[in-house]
Amino acid sequence: MSSFLRIAAACGCSLVVASATAAAAPEPSCHVGLYALADGSTLDLAASAEGQMRWRRPDGTSGAFDLAGAQAGASRLGWTKRPDGHVVRLTGDCDTLAFDGAAGKRVPLxxxxxxxxxxxxxxxxxxxxxxxxxxxxxxxxxxxxxxxxxxxxxxxxxxxxxxxxxxxxxxxxxxxxxxxxxxxxxxxxxxxxxxxxxxxxxxxxxxxxxxxxxxxxxxxxxxxxxxxxxxxxxxxxxxxxxxSVIEEDREAVAKNMADHHHSAADTAKAMAVVDAADALALQPTLEAYDRFAAVRDPWRDEPWVKDVHGDFTWMILPVKREEVLPLARQIDWHTPWLYxxxxxxxxxxxxxxxxxxxxxxxxxxxxxxxxxxxxxxxxxxxxxxxxxxxxxxxxxxxxxxxxxxxxxxxxxxxxxxxxxxxxxxxxxxxxxxxxxxxx
Incomplete structure (x- = not known):
C-alpha cells in the first residue's frame, strides 16, 4: 500500500485510515497484568511497542518504559519522549514489581x-x-x-x-x-x-x-x-x-481549517475539495477521479492545502489517476459511507x-x-x-x-x-x- 495510507498505530481514528496490516504484537512479557501496590492503589502494565511496556494508573496518568538497555524501567511522560521521574522495576517471577519503590503484587483476576x-x-x-x-x-x-x-x-x-x-x-x-x-x-x-x-x-x-x-x-x-x-x-x-461517515470527514476538515485560522474564502475552497474527495470515495471510478482532480489541481500548491486533513480526505488528496482502481480494491472494506x-x-x-x-x-x-x-x-x-x-x-x-x-x-x-x-x-x-x- 502507498505510504500515504499508513498511519501511526496510536491514532485509532474512527474510520478508514487504519493501516491495512495489524501492528505486530510485541514480544510477550509475563508481566502484562494488574498489580496492587503497597500504597493501596493499582497499576496496569500493558503491551506497547517492541521492547517496551506501558503503565497506567486509575487516575489516567500513563507512561512507557524500555524493558532492556541503559534506561530500562525509566518511564517517559505519556506518549512523549521526556522522562517523567517514575521508575518501574520488574522482577524475575512475573508476579511482582516495584513502582517508584512501592512493592506491587499481581491481582489474581x-x-x-x-x-x-x-x-x-x-x-x-x-x-x-x-x-x-x-x-x-x-x-x-x-x-x-x-x-x-x-x-x-x-x-x-x-x-x-x-x-x-x-x-x-x-x-x-x-x-x-x-x-x-x-x-x-x-x-x-x-x-x-x-x-x-x-x-x-x-x-x-x-x-x-x-x-x-x-x-x-x-x-x-x-x-x-x-x-x-x-x-x-x-x-x-x-x-x-x-x-455519518461522510459528515465526519467534512466536520474534521472544517475544524482543522478553523483551528488554523484560515479565511472564509480558503475554507470554502477546502470544502469544495472535500466534496470532490467524498464523491470519489463513494464512487471510485476514473470519471469520478477526473472530476476530483479538476477541483484539486488548481489549488494543490496553495498554503491552506496542508491543513485539508479530515478523516480520509488527506488519504485521497495525493492519489494519482493510475492508483485509483487498485486502491479502491485494496480498501474495499464495505464502509457504509452514508449511514x-x-x-x-x-x-x-x-x-x-x-x-x-x-x-x-x-x-x-x-x-x-x-x-x-x-x-x-x-x-x-x-x-x-x-x-x-x-x-x-x-x-x-x-x-x-x-x-x-x-x-x-x-x-x-x-x-x-x-x-x-x-x-x-x-x-x-x-x-x-x-x-x-x-x-
Missing part, C-alpha cells in the same frame, strides 16, 4: 479465554472478572477501526476489573487471533458484538449482573446497532459520532452514555453533542460527558512546535465515569473537568 462463532467465523475472546464470587456488571468491549489485536492491546480488560467491573474483550474478525476478513460493515460488526455478549453471559454465569456494550470511535456506530439486537442494560460510546446513526440511536431503550473530547480532530464532537442534546430533550435516556482539551481517545495532549499533538494522559475521572455508568449508579455531580449533561 479471573480470566477465561474462549473461541466462539459469529456468522460462520471463529473469533477469539476473553472474559476478565474481579477476584471473588460476587455478581458484577460486565462491559463488552467493541473496537475502533484498528487492525490490531484487542486481546493484546486493550488495557480496559484489566482496568475495569480493577474497579470491580468485568470486561469481555475479543479480536474482531480479520484481526489478531480471530478468523475471517477485516471489515467495516457496521451490521456485520454488530452481529459479532451480539455473539460476544452471548459468550460473556455464558462464561460469566451467575457472576454476570448488568451487562452492556462499550463502543469506542468506529464502535460508536456499531454499539447502538448491536443494542437493538441484544438484551443489554446500558450502552457506552466513547469518542464516537452521531453523524446516518441518529435514527438507530433514538431507538435504543437502555440508558446511553456518550463520552466526547472537545478538541477531537478525528471525530469532531460539536455536531454529535448537539444531536444528542436534542434527543435528550425529547426524553431519551442519553447522558453526555464532554472533556475540555481532550482529543480522540479522550487524551489530554500538548502541541509541539511543529503543530503536532502528543498525548499525555487520560483525564482525571474518566475511568470512574465508565465504572459508575456500568454499575448503574447515579452519576456524580462531577468527574474531573468534564461537562456533564444528564437525562
Amino acid at each position: 479471573v480470566v477465561r479465554d474462549v473461541r466462539f462463532h459469529s456468522d460462520g467465523v471463529e473469533l477469539a475472546g476473553r472474559l476478565v472478572l474481579p477476584p471473588g464470587t460476587a455478581r458484577v456488571p460486565v462491559v463488552v468491549l467493541l473496537h475502533g477501526s484498528e487492525h490490531d489485536s484487542a486481546l493484546d492491546f486493550e488495557s480496559l480488560q484489566r482496568r475495569l476489573p480493577s474497579q470491580g467491573v468485568g470486561a469481555f474483550v475479543y479480536d474482531k474478525r480479520g484481526t489478531g487471533a480471530s478468523g475471517g476478513q477485516y471489515t467495516q460493515d457496521f451490521d456485520q460488526l454488530a452481529r459479532d458484538a451480539v455473539a460476544a455478549l452471548a459468550q460473556a453471559r455464558q462464561l460469566g454465569g451467575e457472576r454476570v449482573g448488568r451487562i452492556g456494550f462499550e463502543g469506542p470511535s468506529q464502535g460508536g456506530w456499531v454499539a447502538p446497532i448491536a443494542a437493538l439486537q441484544a438484551d443489554v442494560d446500558f450502552v457506552t460510546v466513547v469518542f464516537g459520532l452521531a453523524v 446516518d446513526p441518529l435514527e438507530t440511536i433514538s431507538r435504543v431503550k437502555p440508558p446511553q452514555l456518550w463520552v466526547l473530547g472537545e478538541d477531537d480532530l478525528d471525530a469532531p464532537s460539536a455536531e454529535t453533542a448537539r444531536r444528542l442534546a436534542q434527543l435528550r430533550l425529547a426524553g431519551h435516556p442519553i447522558a453526555t460527558a464532554m472533556w475540555p482539551h481532550a482529543e480522540h481517545g479522550i487524551y489530554e495532549y500538548e502541541t509541539g512546535a511543529d503543530g503536532e499533538r502528543v498525548s499525555l494522559r487520560q483525564p482525571e475521572g474518566y475511568l470512574a465515569l465508565l465504572v459508575d455508568f456500568a454499575r448503574g449508579a447515579p452519576l456524580k455531580p462531577g468527574y474531573g473537568t468534564a461537562a456533564l449533561a444528564r437525562p
Whole structure:
C-alpha cells in the first residue's frame, strides 16, 4: 500500500485510515497484568511497542518504559519522549514489581479465554472478572477501526476489573487471533458484538449482573446497532459520532481549517475539495477521479492545502489517476459511507452514555453533542460527558512546535465515569473537568 495510507498505530481514528496490516504484537512479557501496590492503589502494565511496556494508573496518568538497555524501567511522560521521574522495576517471577519503590503484587483476576462463532467465523475472546464470587456488571468491549489485536492491546480488560467491573474483550474478525476478513460493515460488526455478549453471559454465569456494550470511535456506530439486537442494560460510546461517515470527514476538515485560522474564502475552497474527495470515495471510478482532480489541481500548491486533513480526505488528496482502481480494491472494506446513526440511536431503550473530547480532530464532537442534546430533550435516556482539551481517545495532549499533538494522559475521572455508568449508579455531580449533561 502507498505510504500515504499508513498511519501511526496510536491514532485509532474512527474510520478508514487504519493501516491495512495489524501492528505486530510485541514480544510477550509475563508481566502484562494488574498489580496492587503497597500504597493501596493499582497499576496496569500493558503491551506497547517492541521492547517496551506501558503503565497506567486509575487516575489516567500513563507512561512507557524500555524493558532492556541503559534506561530500562525509566518511564517517559505519556506518549512523549521526556522522562517523567517514575521508575518501574520488574522482577524475575512475573508476579511482582516495584513502582517508584512501592512493592506491587499481581491481582489474581479471573480470566477465561474462549473461541466462539459469529456468522460462520471463529473469533477469539476473553472474559476478565474481579477476584471473588460476587455478581458484577460486565462491559463488552467493541473496537475502533484498528487492525490490531484487542486481546493484546486493550488495557480496559484489566482496568475495569480493577474497579470491580468485568470486561469481555475479543479480536474482531480479520484481526489478531480471530478468523475471517477485516471489515467495516457496521451490521456485520454488530452481529459479532451480539455473539460476544452471548459468550460473556455464558462464561460469566451467575457472576454476570448488568451487562452492556462499550463502543469506542468506529464502535460508536456499531454499539447502538448491536443494542437493538441484544438484551443489554446500558450502552457506552466513547469518542464516537452521531453523524455519518461522510459528515465526519467534512466536520474534521472544517475544524482543522478553523483551528488554523484560515479565511472564509480558503475554507470554502477546502470544502469544495472535500466534496470532490467524498464523491470519489463513494464512487471510485476514473470519471469520478477526473472530476476530483479538476477541483484539486488548481489549488494543490496553495498554503491552506496542508491543513485539508479530515478523516480520509488527506488519504485521497495525493492519489494519482493510475492508483485509483487498485486502491479502491485494496480498501474495499464495505464502509457504509452514508449511514446516518441518529435514527438507530433514538431507538435504543437502555440508558446511553456518550463520552466526547472537545478538541477531537478525528471525530469532531460539536455536531454529535448537539444531536444528542436534542434527543435528550425529547426524553431519551442519553447522558453526555464532554472533556475540555481532550482529543480522540479522550487524551489530554500538548502541541509541539511543529503543530503536532502528543498525548499525555487520560483525564482525571474518566475511568470512574465508565465504572459508575456500568454499575448503574447515579452519576456524580462531577468527574474531573468534564461537562456533564444528564437525562
